[in-house]
Amino acid sequence: MTQKKPVYFMGINLRKLRKSIFSKTTYRGIVAVIATVILWELCARFEVPIIGMIPAPSSVFSSLVEQLQDPAYWECWVVSYDRVLSGFIIAQIIGIPLGLIMGLSRHLRDLSFPTLEILRPIPPLAWVPTAVIFWPTPEMSMIFVTFLGAFFTMVLNILGGVKNIDVRYIRSAQSLGSSGFDIFRRIVLPATLPSLFTGMTVGMGITWAVVVAAEMIASRSGLGFLTWKSYVAGDYPVIVIGMISIGIAGYLSSAVIRLLGDRLTPWRKII
Amino acid sequence: MTTSTSTICPTGTSEMHLSPQPVGKLSIRNATKIYDPDGVNVLALDNCSMEVEAGEFCVIVGPSGCGKTTLLNAIAGFHDITSGDIFLDDELLCSGTKQAEPGADRIVVFQHGALFPWYTVLENVTFGPLVQGKMSASAAKKEAEEILAQMGLKGISHSYPSEISSGMRRRVEIARAMMNNPKVLLMDEPYRAMDALTKTIMHKNLLDVYDQSRKTIFFITHDLEEAIFLGTRVYVMTTRPGTIKKVIDVDLPRPRDYKILSSDRYLELKQEVIESVHEEAKKAFEAGEREMA
Amino acid sequence: MQTEQTLSGKAVATQDVSVSSISLFFFRLKLWMKSPTPYLTLLGLSLFILTWWLTTEVWQLPRFEKLPGPVSVVKEWVSEDPAYGISIYTPEYYEHIWKSILRVLQAFGLATILGVPLGLFMGWKKTFKDYTFPVMEILRPIPMLAWVPLAILMFPEREMAIIYLTFLGSFFATTLNTLLGVESIDEAYFRAARCLGAKSRHIFFKVVVPGALPFIFTGLQISMGFSWFSLVAGEMLAGEFGLGYLIWNSFILVQYPVIVIAMVTLGVIGWSSSALIRFVGTLLMKWQSRGSSL
Numbered sequence: 095m096t097q098k099k100p101v102y103f104m105g106i107n108l109r110k111l112r113k114s115i116f117s118k119t120t121y122r123g124i125v126a127v128i129a130t131v132i133l134w135e136l137c138a139r140f141e142v143p144i145i146g147m148i149p150a151p152s153s154v155f156s157s158l159v160e161q162l163q164d165p166a167y168w169e170c171w172v173v174s175y176d177r178v179l180s181g182f183i184i185a186q187i188i189g190i191p192l193g194l195i196m197g198l199s200r201h202l203r204d205l206s207f208p209t210l211e212i213l214r215p216i217p218p219l220a221w222v223p224t225a226v227i228f229w230p231t232p233e234m235s236m237i238f239v240t241f242l243g244a245f246f247t248m249v250l251n252i253l254g255g256v257k258n259i260d261v262r263y264i265r266s267a268q269s270l271g272s273s274g275f276d277i278f279r280r281i282v283l284p285a286t287l288p289s290l291f292t293g294m295t296v297g298m299g300i301t302w303a304v305v306v307a308a309e310m311i312a313s314r315s316g317l318g319f320l321t322w323k324s325y326v327a328g329d330y331p332v333i334v335i336g337m338i339s340i341g342i343a344g345y346l347s348s349a350v351i352r353l354l355g356d357r358l359t360p361w362r363k364i365i
Numbered sequence: 366m367t368t369s370t371s372t373i374c375p376t377g378t379s380e381m382h383l384s385p386q387p388v389g390k391l392s393i394r395n396a397t398k399i400y401d402p403d404g405v406n407v408l409a410l411d412n413c414s415m416e417v418e419a420g421e422f423c424v425i426v427g428p429s430g431c432g433k434t435t436l437l438n439a440i441a442g443f444h445d446i447t448s449g450d451i452f453l454d455d456e457l458l459c460s461g462t463k464q465a466e467p468g469a470d471r472i473v474v475f476q477h478g479a480l481f482p483w484y485t486v487l488e489n490v491t492f493g494p495l496v497q498g499k500m501s502a503s504a505a506k507k508e509a510e511e512i513l514a515q516m517g518l519k520g521i522s523h524s525y526p527s528e529i530s531s532g533m534r535r536r537v538e539i540a541r542a543m544m545n546n547p548k549v550l551l552m553d554e555p556y557r558a559m560d561a562l563t564k565t566i567m568h569k570n571l572l573d574v575y576d577q578s579r580k581t582i583f584f585i586t587h588d589l590e591e592a593i594f595l596g597t598r599v600y601v602m603t604t605r606p607g608t609i610k611k612v613i614d615v616d617l618p619r620p621r622d623y624k625i626l627s628s629d630r631y632l633e634l635k636q637e638v639i640e641s642v643h644e645e646a647k648k649a650f651e652a653g654e655r656e657m658a
Numbered sequence: 659m660q661t662e663q664t665l666s667g668k669a670v671a672t673q674d675v676s677v678s679s680i681s682l683f684f685f686r687l688k689l690w691m692k693s694p695t696p697y698l699t700l701l702g703l704s705l706f707i708l709t710w711w712l713t714t715e716v717w718q719l720p721r722f723e724k725l726p727g728p729v730s731v732v733k734e735w736v737s738e739d740p741a742y743g744i745s746i747y748t749p750e751y752y753e754h755i756w757k758s759i760l761r762v763l764q765a766f767g768l769a770t771i772l773g774v775p776l777g778l779f780m781g782w783k784k785t786f787k788d789y790t791f792p793v794m795e796i797l798r799p800i801p802m803l804a805w806v807p808l809a810i811l812m813f814p815e816r817e818m819a820i821i822y823l824t825f826l827g828s829f830f831a832t833t834l835n836t837l838l839g840v841e842s843i844d845e846a847y848f849r850a851a852r853c854l855g856a857k858s859r860h861i862f863f864k865v866v867v868p869g870a871l872p873f874i875f876t877g878l879q880i881s882m883g884f885s886w887f888s889l890v891a892g893e894m895l896a897g898e899f900g901l902g903y904l905i906w907n908s909f910i911l912v913q914y915p916v917i918v919i920a921m922v923t924l925g926v927i928g929w930s931s932s933a934l935i936r937f938v939g940t941l942l943m944k945w946q947s948r949g950s951s952l
């Protein structure tokens with residue numbers, strides 16, 4: 095009996111791909127999703143209490159066709175993305191250096207950690223009123239709350255990452271003759287990258303949640319507001335469209351981060 | 366530390382499950398195993414045949430990735446074989462069409478150890494009889510304490526595995542196996558990660574258990590000295606696809622101790638094993654074999 | 659003795675040395691008091707409060723002047739006759755707290771009761787996971803707060819809508835972490851159990867459940883955080899009581915010190931609830947805490 099060789103196409107193992115596409119798992123997944131949609135439609139048709147109040151997939155679909163042609167709908171995407179990215183990027187700019195410094199200097203950690211620990215358990219949305227009072231424009235206050243959502247996660251993940259670096263790596267770098275900044279650049283930074291990306295993935299999730307809620311509470315634009323407005327206006331199918339759009343937007347953002355993380359930390363085995 | 370390693374050798378008569386007539390004869394006939402993950406066929410075992418007598422201390426040696434674990438897992442019932450048959454005491458255990466059920470007659474001592482970390486030593490040792498409903502809790506406890514004492518593991522029964530040393534953990538695992546009076550003890554490189562000194566203690570302990578119980582032991586290793594020191598017969602496997610290349614009878618007297626390590630016969634046997642394994646190891650190395658788990 | 663060293667100097671020992679835990683505690687306390695840590699901690703906190711006080715109440719910097727300062731907040735908080743009706747002497751304060759805690763308890767409890775068994779089952783039976791996991795994966799990227807309008811629409815009562823929102827927040831975290839916990843159990847434990855003659859139900863209760871426990875508790879902590887997170891949003895948008903509502907209402911009524919009181923209260927309660935879960939976790943998982951007690 096000879097061994098079959100894997101067949102590759104553009105770096106993808108075709109046999110593996112074929113096996114995973116035609117597997118039972120895929121088939122069951124498709125069945126489950128289709129069954130859920132049918133059940134949802136039926137619940138809406140027969141006006142089952144509670145679940146039946148969710149607009150039926152058929153009505154969602156027909157109003158989706160309308161929405162997709164409406165520039166206002168796409169405007170919402172742009173606005174929300176704008177807010178998410180602004181808050182998220184500021185959180186990176188402040189959070190990453192802070193986390194690194196706190197991880198490397200014991201004294202600075204002792205100095206700032208308790209304050210951080212006191213502020214962290216306060217849910218980000220509880221900051222909305224304070225932010226509105228403080229910042230001159232509503233836009234800035236919203237970005238501030240978004241920033242908060244990602245900030246704490248970033249700092250704590252990086253701090254944990256630095257603290258958990260195996261001391262052997264540092265020692266072997268020292269014995270190979272590097273010191274100071276070299277160790278920081280070649281050991282500490284790469285060793286922290288995995289936890290940095292974990293923090294980014296989690297932070298991105300929180301950011302979207304915060305933006306959506308903040309838009310509902312204190313804004314007149316964006317995907318979150320679209321959802322809230324449709325509720326107020328009684329245009330119920332659009333609520334579901336808004337939710338799905340938010341889900342897709344959030345998923346895309348996390349996917350980009352994951353992709354970036356896999357690229358920048360190739361030594362981690364991709365599972 | 367409550368137990369010192371000097372007390373592990375139980376002297377005098379033992380009550381450790383002496384079977385009137387040795388059981389645990391393993392016949393492996395033309396066992397073939399093909400792994401097929403990702404649509405890539407890996408032929409791990411190719412028409413591997415061997416006969417292990419009841420009460421034999423059978424040691425399998427072979428280069429990394431040659432299919433030793435694969436064979437053991439098939440006997441234990443963790444996966445099937447593609448063709449061939451394996452018999453235990455002339456009863457069909459598994460074949461190309463039938464996978465063996467894991468059971469308390471063939472207990473595995475795992476490479477990295479598998480004591481349940483969430484149970485104390487005592488709870489681990491009594492696990493088998495209790496889940497099988499073979500003993501009452503108090504009877505199981507009594508017997509477990511006895512076995513632990515015989516193996517020099519007094520005083521740790523209420524510790525968690527994370528609180529004792531790795532050598533002790535391995536012995537507890539053997540005690541857990543012996544509680545079930547298995548026909549065969551399947552051991553997959555159990556002492557691999559240990560330092561040489563701890564290993565000598567583990568060997569002595571295992572030989573004591575073997576001498577008293579005369580269980581069939583199916584022992585995988587790639588430490589050749591260990592193989593000869595422990596085994597009744599040493600089975601050398603070829604590189605993947607694995608088959609038995611050579612069977613070497615180790616005619617050293619039992620009970621064995623470290624004196625035989627300097628005997629001429631031991632050195633001869635060692636030379637013989639090294640010669641036959643080395644060539645295979647080289648082939649495996651050049652093929653870049655990796656071990657799975 | 660195996661030790662594993664990390665940059666933080668933490669060494670995990672796997673062998674027990676008989677030192678009584680009380681004397682160990684005092685030994686550590688003494689070491690801690692000798693280190694600069696407690697003093698730096700105090701200094702850091704004082705600096706934070708000082709900055710807050712100076713910017714808002716002393717110098718009254720532009721924009722900062724509108725924020726409530728620490729003195730006015732504390733004065734209001736402990737006043738027997740508070741200007742805005744909320745202090746430690748007023749029953750309303752405790753009513754808001756109690757209402758929020760009650761909502762979180764109901765939602766979190768429900769999420770745990772449903773999520774843990776669901777996750778365990780998904781990890782245990784592959785077929786069940788194949789059918790349920792894709793649906794969960796599709797729903798999961800939708801932040802729980804995007805559900806607010808739909809929740810209000812679905813439930814006839816506001817109260818139920820808020821609890822449902824809070825529930826959603828924790829449910830996914832609990833279920834997915836439990837599932838992850840089961841999948842993280844080393845295959846060798848399942849094999850060992852089957853070797854020792856364990857039946858399906860034994861494997862479930864003696865391997866799957868305890869093996870997943872560490873992840874379940876991580877999940878419960880995360881999900882407790884999410885509960886508070888979504889509770890606040892829910893109460894802000896649709897509440898008639900509760901700390902989130904108090905924050906929003908005080909904002910509208912321009913009673914700014916109350917906002918800070920409510921925020922700090924939320925922080926303290928949120929922190930205590932996760933500490934409680936951690937505590938229960940250590941109690942239930944003695945095999946972990948005892949193994950690495952040094």
Ligand SMILES: Nc1ncnc2c1ncn2[C@@H]1O[C@H](COP(=O)(O)OP(=O)(O)O)[C@@H](O)[C@H]1O
Nearest residue numbers: 400402407409429430431432433434435656657
């Ligand atoms: N689950 C698996 N899927 C695919 N290949 C496997 C699997 N398990 C083992 N193999 C391959 O089978 C061969 C034999 O493995 P194994 O029996 O573990 O070797 P060893 O003799 O070192 O114990 C190896 O080449 C290994 O890569």
Ligand SMILES: [Mg+2]
Nearest residue numbers: 433434656658
């Ligand atoms: Mg192996």
